[in-house]
Amino acid sequence: MYRQGLRRCARTASSVGAAIPLARQHRLDALSRHCATPSIRFLAPLNATSPLGRFYSTEAAATEEPAPPSVPNGPAELFSDLSALGVHRSLIDAITLDMKYERMTPVQAKTINPALKGTDIVAQAKTGTGKTLAFLLPLLQRMLDEDPSLALRNAARRATSDDIRGIVLSPTRELAEQIAAEARALTKNTGLVVQVAVGGTNKPAMLRQTQRQGCHLLVATPGRLNDLLRDTASGIEAPNLAALVLDEADRMLDVGFEKELNEILEYLPSVEEKVRQTILVSATIPDNVIRLARSMVRPQDFEFVQTIPENESLTHDKVPQKVVAVSSWANMFPSMFELMEREAQLAAEDPNAPPFKAIVYFNTTALVELAGEVGFVRRRERMSSLPSYCIHSKLSQMQRTRAAENFRKAKTGVLFSSDVTARGMDFPNVTHVIQMDAPRERESYIHRLGRTGRQSKDGEGWLLLPPANVRNAKNLLRGLPLRQDKSLESAEADISEGDLPHYFQQFKDSISTVQRGILSNAYAATLASHGKDETAEDLHHWVTKGWGWRQVPYITQRLARNLGLNPHSEFVVIRRDDEGSEGRFGGGGGGGGGGNRSRGGFSRDRPSSDPFERMASNARGRNEGSRGGFRRGGRNPSSWTPGL
Numbered sequence: 001m002y003r004q005g006l007r008r009c010a011r012t013a014s015s016v017g018a019a020i021p022l023a024r025q026h027r028l029d030a031l032s033r034h035c036a037t038p039s040i041r042f043l044a045p046l047n048a049t050s051p052l053g054r055f056y057s058t059e060a061a062a063t064e065e066p067a068p069p070s071v072p073n074g075p076a077e078l079f080s081d082l083s084a085l086g087v088h089r090s091l092i093d094a095i096t097l098d099m100k101y102e103r104m105t106p107v108q109a110k111t112i113n114p115a116l117k118g119t120d121i122v123a124q125a126k127t128g129t130g131k132t133l134a135f136l137l138p139l140l141q142r143m144l145d146e147d148p149s150l151a152l153r154n155a156a157r158r159a160t161s162d163d164i165r166g167i168v169l170s171p172t173r174e175l176a177e178q179i180a181a182e183a184r185a186l187t188k189n190t191g192l193v194v195q196v197a198v199g200g201t202n203k204p205a206m207l208r209q210t211q212r213q214g215c216h217l218l219v220a221t222p223g224r225l226n227d228l229l230r231d232t233a234s235g236i237e238a239p240n241l242a243a244l245v246l247d248e249a250d251r252m253l254d255v256g257f258e259k260e261l262n263e264i265l266e267y268l269p270s271v272e273e274k275v276r277q278t279i280l281v282s283a284t285i286p287d288n289v290i291r292l293a294r295s296m297v298r299p300q301d302f303e304f305v306q307t308i309p310e311n312e313s314l315t316h317d318k319v320p321q322k323v324v325a326v327s328s329w330a331n332m333f334p335s336m337f338e339l340m341e342r343e344a345q346l347a348a349e350d351p352n353a354p355p356f357k358a359i360v361y362f363n364t365t366a367l368v369e370l371a372g373e374v375g376f377v378r379r380r381e382r383m384s385s386l387p388s389y390c391i392h393s394k395l396s397q398m399q400r401t402r403a404a405e406n407f408r409k410a411k412t413g414v415l416f417s418s419d420v421t422a423r424g425m426d427f428p429n430v431t432h433v434i435q436m437d438a439p440r441e442r443e444s445y446i447h448r449l450g451r452t453g454r455q456s457k458d459g460e461g462w463l464l465l466p467p468a469n470v471r472n473a474k475n476l477l478r479g480l481p482l483r484q485d486k487s488l489e490s491a492e493a494d495i496s497e498g499d500l501p502h503y504f505q506q507f508k509d510s511i512s513t514v515q516r517g518i519l520s521n522a523y524a525a526t527l528a529s530h531g532k533d534e535t536a537e538d539l540h541h542w543v544t545k546g547w548g549w550r551q552v553p554y555i556t557q558r559l560a561r562n563l564g565l566n567p568h569s570e571f572v573v574i575r576r577d578d579e580g581s582e583g584r585f586g587g588g589g590g591g592g593g594g595g596n597r598s599r600g601g602f603s604r605d606r607p608s609s610d611p612f613e614r615m616a617s618n619a620r621g622r623n624e625g626s627r628g629g630f631r632r633g634g635r636n637p638s639s640w641t642p643g644l
Helices: 002-009 014-034 058-062 079-085 089-098 106-115 131-146 153-158 173-186 203-213 222-230 249-254 258-267 287-296 329-349 365-380 397-409 442-449 467-476 502-511 516-530 533-547 557-563 611-619
Strands: 120-124 166-169 194-197 217-220 243-246 277-282 302-306 321-325 357-361 388-391 413-417 432-436 460-465 482-484 554-556 573-575
Touching: 079 089, 089 131, 089 173, 106 120, 106 131, 106 277, 106 302, 120 131, 131 166, 131 173, 131 217, 131 243, 131 277, 166 173, 166 222, 173 194, 173 217, 173 397, 194 203, 194 222, 203 222, 217 222, 222 258, 243 287, 249 258, 249 277, 249 287, 258 287, 277 287, 302 611, 321 467, 329 357, 329 365, 329 432, 329 460, 329 502, 329 533, 365 388, 365 413, 365 502, 365 516, 388 397, 397 413, 432 442, 442 460, 460 467, 467 533, 502 533, 516 533, 516 557, 554 557, 557 573
Parallel strands: 120 277, 120 302, 166 217, 166 243, 194 217, 243 277, 321 460, 321 482, 357 413, 357 432, 388 413, 432 460, 554 573
Antiparallel strands: none
């Protein structure tokens, strides 16, 4: 705070004039919090005709609009109705004219209306429902309320990197880029400048661009923002911060960003110094999200927005979900190829069907990397006409962004991915989600599936299971409407016998040009993720029969011991003289989905005056994966029961 004080004292005199209306608004905000009459609130949006929002330039006066129409009865449902609530015409036009949106989704209506009042918001919302626009619109409007001159395009010329007015935090680089793209589309007719700060990119280049162009809205990942705020030479500051948004808050905590989030709050002005609006969006409301909300939102002025109806699961029940139990890991890739080619052909033959567009999820980076290499070879050798794309943690941020954007624009194709794209990412018109092996967490399965069937469009999910994971998957995914499918010829073929489907030979031909290190990493990562002697035997079968290798890649003595493998097994090769390098072939990374097993620790039956406890009680039962029990009869008489 001492550093912030010095920087504020050093500001030029030209900024004082702009701060006068802000100071006046701060006094009103403070008065509203201490007012004896609860119904009196000073949260009406500023506009061109209000005393606090009066324009002072000739250019601004020329754009002054007539008084808005009367406020509609009840919450606004059409974006055009938001003009009556003080939303700037430039933002509404961007939504209705450029984006072609007319009516709000339920999530948008439930979030935007209360958020425009200036109150803090904790929203429980699932992905694929328009929640990005739901928090961006009130955030941008609050920035314009506090400084109406930002609505004018020439405000971009005056933007600086040390006067950031809005911050959006996202758990992943890809989601941050996606949010920034939507923010730029919303602000195209204003003077608001949007910048992105994410890990894995060139920090000096980002700082040069931000210092040259300025920044009003910064979309960032927690790690990179914390780094920028700690760096006294970065020039990144937000003394007049109007609004702070945390998207996918549960995911941020799952991947270990709690420390960074707490440190970020230390560098931002306190709410006593500068009143700001905080919007926290989360698919689930476990204990750690409640703890985060306590530290960030104003307990006397916040609203819990529940956008998930009672007893509604976050699983897309309307999306058909099929499970294929394959006979060996040797059958996994051939079955995947058969499924993709068959579904693409069916889509091509049906003039009413959308083009085949799929995301294939793996649990490890090593398998994603292998699939990406094989997909490239298949297209190059004309084994397949499907374009393929790949996103995993070993790629640079530029490569990941390019792959995501190319797949987003593609009409047809396949994206091989780790869980980095499973939450929040919007890829339009995805018809299939294919999961190769059960994920580590139930919530990961649900989030992956959520990449299809979005915005009321059709889609379907497929789960391909190796034999060693069938029982675990049944327990993990209990209660979900999975139905067994036996239509893939490659799933049960015996690789030891002849007359196999041609997809087996295609895979063997494809990997002949793949680097041996990529294959070795895929083997070791798969072995490490299961760690069973039966898996070691199955992978030995895959490598020797499916790859044509004489023996499996070696693993270290320490890795074998950690996995509990039989050191005398004939199915593994242990290198005893390499004790300290088990990471060479034993890694994989990229997996994980961030489970949310915590459901909140508050009693439903005990009324509480604590608003956060009431929020937890309301969220109970609507957290992801809350439904229990594989369905038996009833809605899903065909529940899969693979031979156990």
